[in-house]
Amino acid sequence: MKNAVIVQAKRTPIGKKGGMLKDVEPHQLAAPLLRHVAANVTRHLDEVILGNVVGPGGNIARFAALEAGLPLSVSGMTIDRQCSAGLEAIRTACLFIRAGAGTCYIAGGVESASTSPFPKRAQFSPAAIGDPDMVEAAENVARHYRLTRDVQxxxxxxxxxxxxxxxxxxxxSEEVLPFGEFRSDEVFQKKRDMARLVARAKPLVDGDGTVTAANSCGIQDGAAAVVVMEEQLATELGMRAMLRFADSEVSGIHPNYPGMSPIPAIQALLARNGLTMEDIDLIEINEAFASKMIACATELGIPYVKLNVSGGALTTGHPYGASGAILVTRLFYEVQRRQDVNYVLAAIGSAGGIGLAVLFEVIR
Structure with a gap:
């Protein structure tokens, strides 16, 4: 099989729902990003693959590619795997290259919660099985692991x-491509006394709940994209590859506990590759809720020194379809600042009880 490598990665600044990017449609948000990462590979591009969750539909990947001025021959595909859509887009591009279906893709995700035409969320599973809102699901995870409010x-x-x-x-700033006047994530426009905010936050589900707005992610707008290329082509073009796709795994668990879904995916991925958690140097898991992160770290034995070492969505927010691609973008730059990394891993859990994990080998 051919090797798939990541040679470029960027993301937009992340804005709050109703915040600095509130009037920007998804295709408009993604287009400058696509134009930027495609700059040196345009004539080799096979397709743009983007994750998107809350619409408006119409194949946003193709729409954004056209808005970006990419060649008409560059097709587009939009993926909805809920929160893991952006990571699935990257995984799909890697698998296409491995299979010989193409040699160069832009893959990632985009989300504009601010402009979504949908007044309420979709149903994730049959009511007879359980279809909790994500906050309720996070509380389910906290109860299962007996996680206190203080720990979260x-x-x-x-x-x-x-x-x-x-x-x-x-x-x-290394990973962010400015969008117009916006050069950084909206959360960083003003530093807050987080300890005070955390202490004052009220439970979101019931009086004795442990999940609050302060230990949960915010709903945001943003996009991220990477260039996935066949390794031999990257070498011929003089492109510096940082991450080589090694393997991936998707798991399904009970929809009442989506925060736990990365656990079996990561376990299966490591076992199939003859690796243990000690072999993984950096791990990025989407911080939808603190309960999810603690559950995954506890069950998998992840040392915090390896986990989300530059923070994550609990601070900057969770632009659904883009979040998985943001994880890979973060890893792309993190490995460039380190000399002692060989394997890194990105994982995310999705509504409906689906976990996705992708393993990369660091290229030196």
Whole structure:
């Protein structure tokens, strides 16, 4: 099989729902990003594959590619696997290259919760099985693992502190392509006393609940895209590849516990490749809820020193279809700042109880 490698990665600034990107349609948000990452590979592009969850439909990947001025021959495909859609887009491009279906793809995701035409969420599973809202599902995970409010709040503060540290060191600016006047994530426009906000936050489900707005992600607008290329072609073009696709796994669990869905995916992925958690140097898991992160770290034995080392969605937010691609973008830049990394992993859980994990080998 041919090897698929990632040679470019960028994301937009992330804005709050109803915030700085509130008037930007998904195709408009993705187009400058596509134009930028395609700059040196346009004549080799086979397709644009984007994840998107909340619409408006119409094959946003193709729409955005046309808006970006890419050649008419570059087709587009939009994927909805809920929160894992952006990571699935990257995985799909890698698998296409492995299978010999193409040699160069732009893959990622875009989400504009602000302009979504849908007044309420879709149904994720039959009512007879269970179709909880995501906050209720996060509370289910917290109850299953007997996670206290204090433990979840402590993880949220960790995420916030790591994110601010990465931002002040300029790490986030490396991965962000400015969008017009906006050059950084909206959350960083004003630093907050996170410890006070966490302490004051009220439970979202019931009086004795542990999940709050402060230990949950925000709903955001944003996009991310990577260039996935066949390794030999990348070498011929003089492109610097950072990550080589190694393997991936998708798992399904009970829809009442979607936050736990990355666990079996990661376990199966490591077992099939003869690896243990000790072999993985960096892990990015989407921080939808603190309860999810603690559950995954506990069950999988992930040391916090390897997990979301520059913060995550609990601080910057969760633009559904883009979040999985943001994880890979983060890894793309994190490995360039380190010398001692060989394997990295991105994983995400989705509504309906689906977990997706992708393993990459770091190229030196």
């Amino acid at each position: 709040d402590a993880y949220a503060i960790r995420s916030y502190e790591l994110s601010w540290d990465a931002y002040t060191k300029g790490f986030y």
